[in-house]
Amino acid sequence: MNDTDATILEISGLSKSFGKYTVLTDVNYSLRKGEIAAIIGPNGAGKTTFFNLITGYHHVDGGTIRFEGREITDWPRHRIARAGISRAFQVSNIYPRLTTYENVRQAILAQEKRTLDIFTPANGLARQSTLELLELTGLLPNRDTVAGILSQGDKKKLELALALAGKPELLLLDEPTAGMSSEETHETMDLVKRLNAQIGLTILFTEHDISVIFGYARKLSVLYQGVLIAEGTPEEVRKSEEAQRCYLGEEV
Amino acid sequence: MKNKTLFAVILILLAVVLPFIVPVFWVHVLTEILIMGLFAASFNMIFGYMGQLTFGHAAYYGVGAYTTGLLMVKANVPLLVCLPLSMLSAGLCAALLGYFCVKLRGIYFAILTMAFGQLVYYIIFQWYSFTGGDNGLQGIVPPEFLGKAANPYYFFTLTVVTIGMIALWIISESPFGYTMRAIRDNAERTEFIGINVQRYMLLNFIIAAMFAGLAGALWGPFNRSVAPDLTNWQHSGMPVFMTVMGGPFSFLGPLVGSAIYTFLMALVTSFTEYWPLVSGVIIILVVLLMPGGFLGLLDEKFPFLMRKGNGTGKTDGQGRQER
Amino acid sequence: MDITSLFTQFLSGLTYGTILFLVAAGLSLIFGVMNILNFAHAALWLMGAYFSYTFWNLMQSYSFAFWLSIPLAGFAAAAVGWVLEMVLIKRIYKRELYEQLLITYSVALILSDTIKLTWGVTNKLIVRPEMIRKPVFIFGAPLDSYFIFVILAGAAVAIGLWWFLKYTRYGHIVKAAVFSREMVSALGIPIPRIYTWVFTLGIFLAGFAGGIQAPIGSITLGMDTAIIIQAFCVVVIGGFGSLLGTLVGSLIVGEVMSFTILFWPEGAMVLIFVITAAILIVRPWGLFGTPMRT
Numbered sequence: 055m056n057d058t059d060a061t062i063l064e065i066s067g068l069s070k071s072f073g074k075y076t077v078l079t080d081v082n083y084s085l086r087k088g089e090i091a092a093i094i095g096p097n098g099a100g101k102t103t104f105f106n107l108i109t110g111y112h113h114v115d116g117g118t119i120r121f122e123g124r125e126i127t128d129w130p131r132h133r134i135a136r137a138g139i140s141r142a143f144q145v146s147n148i149y150p151r152l153t154t155y156e157n158v159r160q161a162i163l164a165q166e167k168r169t170l171d172i173f174t175p176a177n178g179l180a181r182q183s184t185l186e187l188l189e190l191t192g193l194l195p196n197r198d199t200v201a202g203i204l205s206q207g208d209k210k211k212l213e214l215a216l217a218l219a220g221k222p223e224l225l226l227l228d229e230p231t232a233g234m235s236s237e238e239t240h241e242t243m244d245l246v247k248r249l250n251a252q253i254g255l256t257i258l259f260t261e262h263d264i265s266v267i268f269g270y271a272r273k274l275s276v277l278y279q280g281v282l283i284a285e286g287t288p289e290e291v292r293k294s295e296e297a298q299r300c301y302l303g304e305e306v
Numbered sequence: 307m308k309n310k311t312l313f314a315v316i317l318i319l320l321a322v323v324l325p326f327i328v329p330v331f332w333v334h335v336l337t338e339i340l341i342m343g344l345f346a347a348s349f350n351m352i353f354g355y356m357g358q359l360t361f362g363h364a365a366y367y368g369v370g371a372y373t374t375g376l377l378m379v380k381a382n383v384p385l386l387v388c389l390p391l392s393m394l395s396a397g398l399c400a401a402l403l404g405y406f407c408v409k410l411r412g413i414y415f416a417i418l419t420m421a422f423g424q425l426v427y428y429i430i431f432q433w434y435s436f437t438g439g440d441n442g443l444q445g446i447v448p449p450e451f452l453g454k455a456a457n458p459y460y461f462f463t464l465t466v467v468t469i470g471m472i473a474l475w476i477i478s479e480s481p482f483g484y485t486m487r488a489i490r491d492n493a494e495r496t497e498f499i500g501i502n503v504q505r506y507m508l509l510n511f512i513i514a515a516m517f518a519g520l521a522g523a524l525w526g527p528f529n530r531s532v533a534p535d536l537t538n539w540q541h542s543g544m545p546v547f548m549t550v551m552g553g554p555f556s557f558l559g560p561l562v563g564s565a566i567y568t569f570l571m572a573l574v575t576s577f578t579e580y581w582p583l584v585s586g587v588i589i590i591l592v593v594l595l596m597p598g599g600f601l602g603l604l605d606e607k608f609p610f611l612m613r614k615g616n617g618t619g620k621t622d623g624q625g626r627q628e629r
Numbered sequence: 630m631d632i633t634s635l636f637t638q639f640l641s642g643l644t645y646g647t648i649l650f651l652v653a654a655g656l657s658l659i660f661g662v663m664n665i666l667n668f669a670h671a672a673l674w675l676m677g678a679y680f681s682y683t684f685w686n687l688m689q690s691y692s693f694a695f696w697l698s699i700p701l702a703g704f705a706a707a708a709v710g711w712v713l714e715m716v717l718i719k720r721i722y723k724r725e726l727y728e729q730l731l732i733t734y735s736v737a738l739i740l741s742d743t744i745k746l747t748w749g750v751t752n753k754l755i756v757r758p759e760m761i762r763k764p765v766f767i768f769g770a771p772l773d774s775y776f777i778f779v780i781l782a783g784a785a786v787a788i789g790l791w792w793f794l795k796y797t798r799y800g801h802i803v804k805a806a807v808f809s810r811e812m813v814s815a816l817g818i819p820i821p822r823i824y825t826w827v828f829t830l831g832i833f834l835a836g837f838a839g840g841i842q843a844p845i846g847s848i849t850l851g852m853d854t855a856i857i858i859q860a861f862c863v864v865v866i867g868g869f870g871s872l873l874g875t876l877v878g879s880l881i882v883g884e885v886m887s888f889t890i891l892f893w894p895e896g897a898m899v900l901i902f903v904i905t906a907a908i909l910i911v912r913p914w915g916l917f918g919t920p921m922r923t
Binding site for chain 3: 409416417580589594
């Protein structure tokens with residue numbers, strides 16, 4: 055049974071403005087299941103807003119978002135998360151006063167729908183899965199550290215762990231390797247690539263690091279001033295005139 | 307974990323032994339400490355664990371008190387039946403009012419809870435035919451099997467409050483309780499892990515109100531009467547005082563705070579009428595100098611006493627972690 | 630209900646609304662600029678009333694004693710407010726919400742007892758000068774002649790504040806600070822000093838309002854606990870930090886109280902709280918407040 059050609063995300067005519075400032079204009083985007091895709095663009099191009107609209111952080115002004123065939127355009131955030139879209143934030147959005155262990159456990163308990171339980175002591179629950187996820191993301195040594203004082207790179211790992219805990223079908227990563235050393239970067243992206251291969255997790259990420267884009271993304275889109283100006287494999291995009299003119303020309 | 311359990315056991319032992327060695331007046335004080343302690347602990351479910359300041363919690367305390375009072379005086383319902391009914395009525399009231407409150411956060415949440423609290427106060431105050439209005443309800447007596455002496459009602463209260471505190475403890479250590487901590491720490495992230503934060507906040511609000519209602523229910527037979535003042539904003543300030551005095555981010559803080567506050571009040575009012583002045587000064591000193599409350603102070607000076615087994619990551623007002 | 634009675638109620642509501650305005654203006658200003666909800670505001674208002682009594686008492690032999698005692702009350706209260714700000718409020722600028730509320734609430738408790746200690750428990754009565762002892766008739770409706778002064782004083786304060794905010798440099802700074810403290814600080818203007826003056830001004834208004842209140846009925850202990858909550862309602866309805874909002878809010882509360890008492894006396898306060906709650910639910914920043922405030 056082969057559903058790798060199924061479209062997991064279908065976005066059409068997406069627009070968003072904040073007051074007089076238009077961030078996204080009529081963006082069309084689609085993603086196939088099992089794809090690893092990236093979006094690049096200069097700061098302010100609208101990448102984070104794009105993610106925000108998909109995950110329900112903001113309301114869309116125009117356009118539709120379909121996920122696995124269902125329209126999720128106006129769904130509340132928690133419902134979108136439950137539907138299978140998880141997100142790792144650009145600025146770490148973790149639980150600063152809980153330990154790393156508690157952070158991950160919380161996300162796992164939420165995914166397992168155990169959070170309405172008022173009778174069972176939480177301390178014994180989800181031990182196995184929490185430790186597994188901690189190990190997967192390289193956080194095991196820091197599990198008892200209060201998350202607020204983790205290093206920048208570790209916080210990013212925790213971001214990823216929290217997103218993965220939701221057992222998503224689609225994983226949105228907002229600059230997942232920012233602040234990481236070259237070694238950590240490869241660790242993280244290799245993990246992401248492995249998950250994609252093993253369980254068919256669809257990945258969409260934004261990045262500024264070109265080597266990461268070319269090393270891991272199979273599809274690349276360029277967002278510039280709220281408009282998608284180029285799309286294709288990384289090589290195709292690199293060669294495209296528009297991209298070079300607007301963005302890549304400055305980088306490469 | 308171990309030291310906390312030891313602390314709790316010591317408290318219980320004290321609670322059981324004291325009534326036999328202190329004068330009757332102080333047994334009354336102890337009863338009040340327990341009732342207010344439960345009230346404050348229920349408040350802390352919303353404040354310490356969920357991170358929102360409610361300044362109208364006395365409304366549910368009062369609803370519980372009046373439910374029991376009315377049922378006992380007008381319908382002769384036994385106290386043991388009144389207790390769960392008070393929890394129910396307080397919970398229903400909280401479901402209605404809390405639905406609106408949880409749409410807000412921070413200072414707006416605080417003011418709306420205060421406004422609703424006053425609303426309940428004025429409804430009770432003005433509904434003379436039903437609640438007795440300004441006069442309150444008189445003649446609420448403890449049930450026959452407890453008799454008229456102070457000790458039996460004290461032990462009854464001790465039993466109910468202990469059960470209530472254990473229930474609150476279980477809830478606070480459950481996945482739901484940890485979700486409250488998560489909401490307090492980062493409500494936004496909690497949405498993104500798939501939790502309907504408003505709904506959870508409402509559930510917690512209702513649970514907290516139910517236990518406030520339980521505390522209120524115990525108050526009526528203790529005081530032999532209930533009055534609308536039980537629901538006003540000053541009374542809503544009580545659990546805030548007590549929790550901050552005892553230690554805002556620990557489970558037993560509110561109870562410890564209740565003990566300190568009620569004890570001091572009983573002591574001070576016996577030789578001066580200026581308790582507001584004294585309590586005002588004390589609160590200011592506590593807030594300015596003891597951000598972790600009394601338990602926070604103990605933690606600082608005698609760390610071995612308060613060590614918990616698991617790192618809960620809770621911090622006191624200065625951002626220190628408790629491990 | 631004939632026109633005259635309605636008009637009487639309207640005037641009565643207008644007067645009460647003016648008093649609320651005078652109390653709430655300072656509260657709104659302090660919260661708008663400093664983000665601190667001053668629970669002690671009504672206690673300082675009451676202190677102002679007692680101050681004015683004392684001043685009037687001392688100067689009784691002079692004909693202007695009655696009138697002078699009112700602004701003097703404002704200054705006396707402002708002095709207390711200034712000390713309070715320097716000694717205590719300064720320490721809680723950056724504290725959590727619950728700490729700020731507890732501190733101002735404690736100050737209210739301390740001040741209430743201080744009033745009791747200083748002036749005792751008996752009610753104080755200020756004797757009015759001859760000219761304002763008889764009612765005045767407006768369109769046939771009787772109005773306590775002192776109330777005319779109250780309404781005029783309220784209008785004067787409103788205009789004065791408006792002029793201050795719109796046309797003076799300090800007023801501009803205050804208005805900017807309501808909008809964004811960071812900007813004002815970035816412009817090199819010392820925030821703590823602004824806070825001290827704003828707080829003192831707010832307390833002056835409270836004390837002045839107390840002075841205005843004093844000749845109405847008598848001055849009794851406990852008046853403050855009744856009015857503090859109503860002042861909160863005014864500020865919530867009108868919007869924190871908005872002068873126009875406070876004015877509108879106080880008139881709404883004053884008139885709603887006045888008219889509701891006619892046909893549903895028990896429900897007057899209930900209705901006020903329902904309105905307050907409704908505003909908080911639908912538009913938390915009030916009718917004229919700024920949404921950015923969290």
